[in-house]
Amino acid sequence: MDTVQALDHTIHRADEAAHRFGVTPAEVADRLRDVHHLDEQGRSAYAAGTALGALVSIASAHEDDCGKDDCLTCAAIRDALAVNLAGLRTLRLEAAERRHWV
Numbered sequence: 385m386d387t388v389q390a391l392d393h394t395i396h397r398a399d400e401a402a403h404r405f406g407v408t409p410a411e412v413a414d415r416l417r418d419v420h421h422l423d424e425q426g427r428s429a430y431a432a433g434t435a436l437g438a439l440v441s442i443a444s445a446h447e448d449d450c451g452k453d454d455c456l457t458c459a460a461i462r463d464a465l466a467v468n469l470a471g472l473r474t475l476r477l478e479a480a481e482r483r484h485w486v
């Protein structure tokens with residue numbers, strides 16, 4: 385699966401979840417305006433930072449409610465935190481390196 389196919393797959397799953405949670409096309413358009421003026425790195429940082437912030441909120445809420453020893457949601461949260469932290473730290477490193485190149 386190449387990058388475009390992977391993104392299409394993720395977008396499809398996110399579209400389905402957004403529909404179930406009542407996200408409107410106007411809300412998506414509003415967010416598109418938020419990132420339209422950013423460069424590729426800025427858009428990536430915005431998306432990763434926003435996703436990580438939401439993930440931390442979800443993790444905190446779930447932690448308060450979860451008492452299970454073997455929880456699939458906790459496992460998914462742990463995996464998503466690791467992936468998002470790795471991505472965000474990489475973006476931060478690239479931004480710092482780019483600052484010194486210019």
Ligand SMILES: [Zn+2]
Pocket residue numbers: 446450451452455456457458459
């Ligand atoms: Zn749990």
